[in-house]
Amino acid sequence: MMSGGQAARHLRGIPADARRPDPATRAGVEGGGGVRRQRGRHRESRSDLALVLRLLQEAGRYRPHIVGIFLLSLFAAPLALLTPLPLKIAVDSGIGSDPLPGFVQVMFPGLTPASPGAVLALSALMLLAVAVLAQLQSVATMVLQTYTGERLLLTFRGRIFQHLQLLSLSYHDRIGTADSLYRIQYDAMALQYVAVDGLVALVTAVVTVVSMIYVTARIDGGLALIALSVIPPLLVASWRFRERLRSRSRQVKQLESGALSVVQEVLTGLRVVKAFGQEDREQERFVGRSRDGVRARLRLALAEGAYGLLVGAIVAAGSAGVLFVGGRLVRTGTVTTGELLAVMSYLTQLYGPVKTAAKRAGTLQGQLASAERVFDLLDQTPAILEQPGARPLERATGAVTFSDVTFGYEPHRSVLRAVSFDVPAGTRVGVAGRTGAGKSTLMSLLTRLVDPVRGRVLLDGVDLRDYRLANLRTQFGVVLQDPVLFSTTIGDNIAYARPDAGQAEVEAAARAAHAHDFIMALPDGYATQVGERGVRLSGGERQRISLARAFLKDAPILILDEPTSAVDVHTEQLILDAVERLTAGRTSFMISHRPGALGSCDIVLDLNGGRVVPLSRSAAGSGRAQRGG
Numbered sequence: 001m002m003s004g005g006q007a008a009r010h011l012r013g014i015p016a017d018a019r020r021p022d023p024a025t026r027a028g029v030e031g032g033g034g035v036r037r038q039r040g041r042h043r044e045s046r047s048d049l050a051l052v053l054r055l056l057q058e059a060g061r062y063r064p065h066i067v068g069i070f071l072l073s074l075f076a077a078p079l080a081l082l083t084p085l086p087l088k089i090a091v092d093s094g095i096g097s098d099p100l101p102g103f104v105q106v107m108f109p110g111l112t113p114a115s116p117g118a119v120l121a122l123s124a125l126m127l128l129a130v131a132v133l134a135q136l137q138s139v140a141t142m143v144l145q146t147y148t149g150e151r152l153l154l155t156f157r158g159r160i161f162q163h164l165q166l167l168s169l170s171y172h173d174r175i176g177t178a179d180s181l182y183r184i185q186y187d188a189m190a191l192q193y194v195a196v197d198g199l200v201a202l203v204t205a206v207v208t209v210v211s212m213i214y215v216t217a218r219i220d221g222g223l224a225l226i227a228l229s230v231i232p233p234l235l236v237a238s239w240r241f242r243e244r245l246r247s248r249s250r251q252v253k254q255l256e257s258g259a260l261s262v263v264q265e266v267l268t269g270l271r272v273v274k275a276f277g278q279e280d281r282e283q284e285r286f287v288g289r290s291r292d293g294v295r296a297r298l299r300l301a302l303a304e305g306a307y308g309l310l311v312g313a314i315v316a317a318g319s320a321g322v323l324f325v326g327g328r329l330v331r332t333g334t335v336t337t338g339e340l341l342a343v344m345s346y347l348t349q350l351y352g353p354v355k356t357a358a359k360r361a362g363t364l365q366g367q368l369a370s371a372e373r374v375f376d377l378l379d380q381t382p383a384i385l386e387q388p389g390a391r392p393l394e395r396a397t398g399a400v401t402f403s404d405v406t407f408g409y410e411p412h413r414s415v416l417r418a419v420s421f422d423v424p425a426g427t428r429v430g431v432a433g434r435t436g437a438g439k440s441t442l443m444s445l446l447t448r449l450v451d452p453v454r455g456r457v458l459l460d461g462v463d464l465r466d467y468r469l470a471n472l473r474t475q476f477g478v479v480l481q482d483p484v485l486f487s488t489t490i491g492d493n494i495a496y497a498r499p500d501a502g503q504a505e506v507e508a509a510a511r512a513a514h515a516h517d518f519i520m521a522l523p524d525g526y527a528t529q530v531g532e533r534g535v536r537l538s539g540g541e542r543q544r545i546s547l548a549r550a551f552l553k554d555a556p557i558l559i560l561d562e563p564t565s566a567v568d569v570h571t572e573q574l575i576l577d578a579v580e581r582l583t584a585g586r587t588s589f590m591i592s593h594r595p596g597a598l599g600s601c602d603i604v605l606d607l608n609g610g611r612v613v614p615l616s617r618s619a620a621g622s623g624r625a626q627r628g629g
Contacts, residue, residue, distance in 0.1 A: 485534030
């Protein structure tokens with residue numbers, strides 16, 4: 001351990017030749033290490049084709065499953081073609097006297113219209129067989145669709161969640177937790193719809209339509225042309241409604257996300273809401289946001305209804321045209337009554353997929369609006385990127401150097417300016433300064449949550465940007481002012497630093513942090529559930545568990561951010577005693593507004609006006625007194 005005077009002599013400027021510019025992190029970084037803006041990327045709607053192709057690219061891993069769904073779906077077309085056939089045979093050959101179709105004569109050579117009972121029985125059996133086969137095909141397709149869709153959705157949600165964790169804290173501060181949750185839980189479902197439900201339904205509809213048109217044309221070409229005449233008006237209607245449906249769907253999702261953010265904020269800060277008696281106000285705020293969402297969804301429903309009405313009218317006009325012309329052909333003897341009934345039956349099955357596909361175009365716009373939101377998120381580039389060929393780091397000695405470091409959360413507003421100092425390994429460093437002086441920013445630079453706009457931060461003489469991120473982050477143990485605990489057991493929270501640690505190691509860390517006694521006094525001991533963010537424990541208990549976590553990690557560098565700011569005098573002494581043992585032999589940075597907490601530090605860095613002024617321990621106390629604590 002160094003004396004205060006020895007350590008202070010190391011806090012002199014860094015030579016200029018040790019400095020290295022970093023063009024990658026200069027201007028253009030949004031939110032201080034946040035997300036770099038995508039230059040040239042606009043907020044207008046992306047093309048349908050581009051979004052669909054990108055969604056299909058995301059589904060590439062499940063291509064064999066999707067192909068299987070396609071193959072199963074293709075069986076729907078021949079089964080649909082066979083459905084009206086028993087009716088035609090029963091009417092024309094069972095009730096009437098027309099010859100049986102050629103394939104029936106080949107399969108049943110002894111069967112003739114002279115045996116109407118046998119023909120009607122065959123028709124009934126054919127109808128039953130086709131219906132059973134259609135149901136089997138439907139069930140098999142549904143099961144494979146469900147499996148593929150759910151697995152695909154799980155993978156996509158996992159990818160979005162992983163990407164969210166890579167984005168900077170400033171991005172999450174700006175966007176908010178609720179919006180990210182909405183994109184994972186709801187917007188991600190666009191992939192399942194497009195890749196499995198929508199695309200398969202579209203291909204099946206196309207195959208069915210082509211088959212129906214072919215069969216109808218074999219009966220009468222004119223009727224087939226009339227049936228096809230509805231396609232151009234449907235395409236025009238779909239194109240005209242496309243942007244209206246997309247924009248209204250986008251607005252609905254934004255408003256629903258906003259309502260969800262109110263719920264998240266209130267439940268997170270429920271103690272404050274209750275303390276100030278603002279339940280009614282928050283209720284009004286939630287209902288107001290939700291009411292806006294209801295209005296937006298109503299406008300979307302009206303647009304979808306108008307589109308559906310137009311589609312229905314076009315399809316009905318096509319059916320009326322076929323019925324009118326077909327009836328005249330029956331009167332002239334060009335087609336039989338059975339053939340007209342078969343055509344109308346085919347037309348029902350033809351227009352069913354056409355109508356569904358046209359209406360799904362409206363639903364598709366809502367899904368593509370969700371896809372836009374997801375891809376906007378995935379297109380955000382993490383500000384902290386690992387360099388190609390980054391070097392591994394097993395365990396650092398703990399020597400830290402800041403070399404002419406400048407950083408700001410906004411392009412023209414620097415929080416730190418040309419900060420330079422050198423901390424040898426094993427030094428206890430106190431960090432002082434007013435609120436907003438940049439103390440936490442200094443630690444964020446050290447842990448590489450953000451990168452300098454200019455200058456370098458070095459660990460053991462190597463720029464942090466040259467290390468592998470995973471290796472670098474394992475070098476730090478962090479104890480925050482507001483300790484973060486997860487909604488699990490006390491034991492799991494301590495072991496969060498080292499998930500492979502055994503129970504004996506967890507208990508040893510708890511003893512070192514003066515936490516073992518109060519843990520064992522609890523009914524379930526280390527298996528006690530702490531509740532969301534540790535609400536079932538007191539502030540001092542949460543802080544000691546956080547210290548135990550740091551003990552268990554055994555990192556070479558410690559960052560202690562106001563560890564005693566919200567505890568009583570007795571608990572403060574316990575924590576300071578634990579901190580004293582925890583920092584022994586390690587490089588440590590203690591941020592505190594309490595002079596007593598910095599008394600054991602070798603050196604104190606005083607942050608003022610974006611610059612660092614090194615103070616000895618004696619000077620630190622007087623300097624803090626002049627600032628009024």
